[in-house]
Amino acid sequence: MSATLRIVDVINTAASAKEILLDRARHFHRPPAVESWIVCSAGDHVDQIRRAGLPVAVIDTPRGLDPAALARATWRLARFFRRCKPDLVHTHSSIPGVVGRLAARAAAVPIVVHTVHGFHFHRGSRLPSRLLSWAAERSLARFTDMLLTQNQEDLRVVRRWRGVRARCIGNGIDAERYARAAHLHAGPGRVVACIARFEAVKNHHDLLHVFARVHAACPQARLRLVGDGLLRPACERLAADLGIAAATEFAGYREDVDALLADVDVAVLLSWKEGIPRGLLEPMAAAIPVVAWRVKGNREVIRPSQSGLLAAPGDLDETAAHIVRLLQDPALRARLGGAAAERVHRRFEETAVVARLRDAYGSLLREAGYVLPAHWHPHHVAQSHDQRTVLSA
Structure with missing residues (x-):
């Protein structure tokens, strides 16, 4: 294992990376002990993320389901992972979740995590799309060390999938900023x-x-x-x-x-x-x-x-x-x-979400034999049975 613990988040757009990941990734980025990378498509916000001190790799992920585009994105991500050698890859959203998890496993990344930002099999979606989305998510769960959901309803869906480990970490914002x-x-x-x-x-x-x-x-x-x-x-x-x-x-x-x-x-x-x-x-x-x-x-x-x-x-x-x-x-x-x-x-405070995420990462890393850096002080967040469980039914 390298002396540097390397975490890589994979998401679709640079705007989403800035809005969803920037503040969270900065909590973990403490070089040389921990590097927190973001992988996203090209966009105006890439330079802004870099100016905030985070390393960014620009790898475009397709917006649709074109097989050739998906294969190219998977190959490029796998090549990056082999070069970067992350200890933990965390994918977000549907398409990055597909190509990112497949690429991480192809590159033998030790730990793979995926956040569900709302499953796409839902009322309002067409039946063929709903069935395809369910089948893809169910299959990809086998390539995932832990699924993280934002809401309890999605967690209850995953609880029916045998052998899949999951937690609900929620979602949050800097509430004080908006209170003003x-x-x-x-x-x-x-x-x-x-x-x-x-x-x-x-x-x-x-x-x-x-x-x-x-x-x-x-x-x-x-x-x-x-x-x-x-x-x-x-x-x-x-x-x-x-x-x-x-x-x-x-x-x-x-x-x-x-x-x-x-x-x-x-x-x-x-x-x-x-x-x-x-x-x-x-x-x-x-x-x-x-x-x-x-x-x-x-x-x-x-x-x-x-x-x-x-x-x-x-x-x-x-x-x-x-x-x-x-x-x-x-x-x-x-x-x-x-x-x-x-x-x-x-x-729905962001600080509570970061604490749950730190706890999830910490448990996976320790189980994989990693010694956490000295500054990694887990926030002990009380979790109910619905929030943290190894799923077997």
Whole structure:
């Protein structure tokens, strides 16, 4: 074993690497004892991650299921792993989880971990896609020393897979950063916001149809869409077709999301599935009431009528009614927003997630015969049977 413990995170985009991995990886990066690498596709945020002091390897992973592209990405990752010689590879999301785990095993990486950011076999996905996703995840679990889930529902799925080891580590944010954006608007609400990438699972299509209903009932309402992606042009055209283009702001990808929340009255997220969505945690931490669909991930974040409002997936009228109700009722916004902020501070702090991750890494490394560096002081986080288990049924 090398004197340097080397951890490599593999994720799809540079933007995701910056948003999801940067702060966590910095907790572990203590050279020369520990090096924490990030592997991601090329993008504007690569230099930003490097300036933060983390080593980055740029290896593009495909966005689709083209077999040739998947094979090339797997080969490139395996070649990098053989050269870098990581002790632990941690993959994130679906496609990086496929190519990253196969490449890690091909390169004889000692420990392989994968985080499930919400399984893709879910209500709203087509049956062939659902079956393919289930089969792929079930097969790849055999190449994984530990599966980490963000929510308890995904963990319960994995518990039915014989011989697979898993923990729920949750997801979190720097709640205090967003708490500084908290505000109270005494009058009728005006700004509705959604923080999400423009991709099919985030479902901006239905959101725009919902907002058309909201705007008809509350002409002062404005929709702010924070994020970018391949489906943005189609959504811009749909907003024009629905007659709400003048009331819809496409803000693009922004790093100052906390500042953009300063005048937001209601946040909304109509994803078909989630892990634990930052698109809800961030506005909730700013004491902004949220409306979301009753799907996995969202159900774990929101307590209905206590810290937000949930609507049945696909029910556009109920969703619009929830938003209109919040825009028209400042007292309800204040009550739900205050409870939402308290819930995020209590349950979804990033420091707790890092502590659980450190504990998971530590247990795997010790079992593999590694001596942990002197500075590696595990945070002893109480875990229930559902959060930490070797699965056998």
